[in-house]
Amino acid sequence: VLFLLLAGAGAATAQVQPHLLPAEQEISLKYGAGRLGKRQDADMKRFRDNRLGAFIHWGLYAIPGGEWNGEMYGGAAEWLKAWAKVPADEWLKLMEQWNPTRFNPKAWAKMAKKMGVKYVKITTKHHEGFCLWPSKYTQYTVAQTPYKKDILGEMVKAYNDEGIDVHFYFSVLDWSHPDYRYDIKSEEDEIAFARFLEFTDNQLKELATRYPTVKDFWFDGTWDASIKKNGWWTAHVEQMLKEMLPGVTVNSRLRADDYGKRHFDSNGHLMGDYESAYERRLPDPVKDLKVTRWDWEACMTVPENQWGYHKDWSLSYVKTPLEVLERIVHAVSMGGNMVVNFGPQPDGDFRSEEKELADAVGRWMSVNGECIYGCDYAGWDKQAWGYYTRKGKEVYMVVFNSPYSRHLVVKTPKDVKITKAVVLNGKEVGVKETARNEYNVDMPAKDPGAPFVIKLQIEDNTNAADKYREALT
Numbered sequence: 280v281l282f283l284l285l286a287g288a289g290a291a292t293a294q295v296q297p298h299l300l301p302a303e304q305e306i307s308l309k310y311g312a313g314r315l316g317k318r319q320d321a322d323m324k325r326f327r328d329n330r331l332g333a334f335i336h337w338g339l340y341a342i343p344g345g346e347w348n349g350e351m352y353g354g355a356a357e358w359l360k361a362w363a364k365v366p367a368d369e370w371l372k373l374m375e376q377w378n379p380t381r382f383n384p385k386a387w388a389k390m391a392k393k394m395g396v397k398y399v400k401i402t403t404k405h406h407e408g409f410c411l412w413p414s415k416y417t418q419y420t421v422a423q424t425p426y427k428k429d430i431l432g433e434m435v436k437a438y439n440d441e442g443i444d445v446h447f448y449f450s451v452l453d454w455s456h457p458d459y460r461y462d463i464k465s466e467e468d469e470i471a472f473a474r475f476l477e478f479t480d481n482q483l484k485e486l487a488t489r490y491p492t493v494k495d496f497w498f499d500g501t502w503d504a505s506i507k508k509n510g511w512w513t514a515h516v517e518q519m520l521k522e523m524l525p526g527v528t529v530n531s532r533l534r535a536d537d538y539g540k541r542h543f544d545s546n547g548h549l550m551g552d553y554e555s556a557y558e559r560r561l562p563d564p565v566k567d568l569k570v571t572r573w574d575w576e577a578c579m580t581v582p583e584n585q586w587g588y589h590k591d592w593s594l595s596y597v598k599t600p601l602e603v604l605e606r607i608v609h610a611v612s613m614g615g616n617m618v619v620n621f622g623p624q625p626d627g628d629f630r631s632e633e634k635e636l637a638d639a640v641g642r643w644m645s646v647n648g649e650c651i652y653g654c655d656y657a658g659w660d661k662q663a664w665g666y667y668t669r670k671g672k673e674v675y676m677v678v679f680n681s682p683y684s685r686h687l688v689v690k691t692p693k694d695v696k697i698t699k700a701v702v703l704n705g706k707e708v709g710v711k712e713t714a715r716n717e718y719n720v721d722m723p724a725k726d727p728g729a730p731f732v733i734k735l736q737i738e739d740n741t742n743a744a745d746k747y748r749e750a751l752t
């Protein structure tokens with residue numbers, strides 16, 4: 280009983296993975312993790328190997344762009360309705376202005392292709408309740424705007440035509456719907472929220488039916504007590520989508536278990552197919568190695584916290600392309616994916632900073648993408664110069680910080696030797712063994728002046744004798 284109470288209390292804690300319980304002490308759950316360990320089917324391998332994605336946050340919030348009644352709000356632009364306390368019916372009047380005349384889905388897809396992203400996550404419906412597809416379950420859709428056309432369908436086709444996978448962001452929280460409840464405190468709440476869950480099921484079935492090439496559903500807006508008290512429904516949604524679209528992936532943020540525990544169930548097992556809690560933050564490469572035990576996907580904004588289009592990016596720090604690149608590599612080096620956010624303008628074009636970012640990342644990926652796509656955690660100790668990634672027997676050194684010593688220190692696991700080091704699309708560099716499982720890898724003769732990649736050839740020679748002796752302390 281005590282454990283159950285603790286588990287219930289755990290519902291409020293963040294999704295830090297609790298210690299796994301010894302199997303015999305696990306509690307039985309009806310709506311806990313549907314699977315233990317990483318999915319290893321082809322669809323999940325594709326999700327994982329894609330590694331680099333882009334987020335598109337596009338909705339009515341792009342029109343005001345952070346400003347309401349002449350006042351500029353510094354908070355996230357897609358939350359302006361909340362910051363400016365705008366009633367839903369007034370907010371949804373923005374639909375009358377939705378007419379992105381410069382929207383060119385083919386150009387969007389080419390920009391994503393040039394950036395080197397392998398998938399794009401699109402906000403089908405954000406918290407505001409405005410749908411980018413002509414849903415028949417609500418009046419708040421593109422069909423009821425001057426634009427009229429199925430924007431989501433145009434995007435899906437354009438991205439797929441460029442060989443880019445499409446993932447759907449879907450907010451369960453829906454500020455436009457009278458039956459949404461933040462908590463369930465009465466019979467009336469129960470009845471209204473049951474209607475809301477049915478409405479949501481219908482929209483999800485509609486999305487899965489209209490756009491069968493969708494590869495993933497990224498749920499958001501699932502943190503309220505009303506959802507945590509309906510963990511059964513979150514398990515039902517995962518099952519429903521996987522029956523309709525075999526192979527589709529679903530993020531952990533959808534899921535709550537029998538006791539309202541989110542992301543990880545009351546036995547500490549990850550629900551959904553990948554953890555989706557690293558939003559605008561990343562696990563520590565030394566202290567948080569636990570994340571390498573499961574699949575995960577991070578997402579990030581270029582300003583400090585703007586997902587939707589905001590008119591004024593001077594209100595917070597804007598990350599440089601190099602800072603975005605380092606976060607991409609950091610995620611992959613720990614076995615995660617990274618999704619970089621874009622907030623298109625109301626006219627359907629992108630701001631210049633985002634176009635420049637896509638270009639810069641794309642130029643680097645075109646030369647060095649081999650150390651990202653299909654790569655994973657190498658299992659080697661992190662060094663100050665940068666990050667390791669690994670693909671099979673190949674280990675990549677992704678160098679962001681060149682050392683005054685001109686040597687890149689590498690410490691290999693026991694029985695692993697380095698036999699060769701070559702700069703990607705460049706020359707071989709010297710490798711000097713300095714102690715047991717320690718090497719100095721030379722910097723390239725001419726400092727590339729930008730992050731670069733060294734590909735290591737390694738040899739597993741178990742039990743080979745060597746000349747080194749551990750100190751007798």
Ligand SMILES: C[C@@H]1O/C(=N\OC(=O)Nc2ccccc2)[C@@H](O)[C@H](O)[C@@H]1O
Binds near residue numbers: 355358
């Ligand atoms: C990707 C982002 O996802 C969100 N929220 O994600 C959260 O996890 N929000 C959160 C985090 C901690 C506690 C409560 C909510 C949205 O609110 C935001 O507009 C954006 O779409």
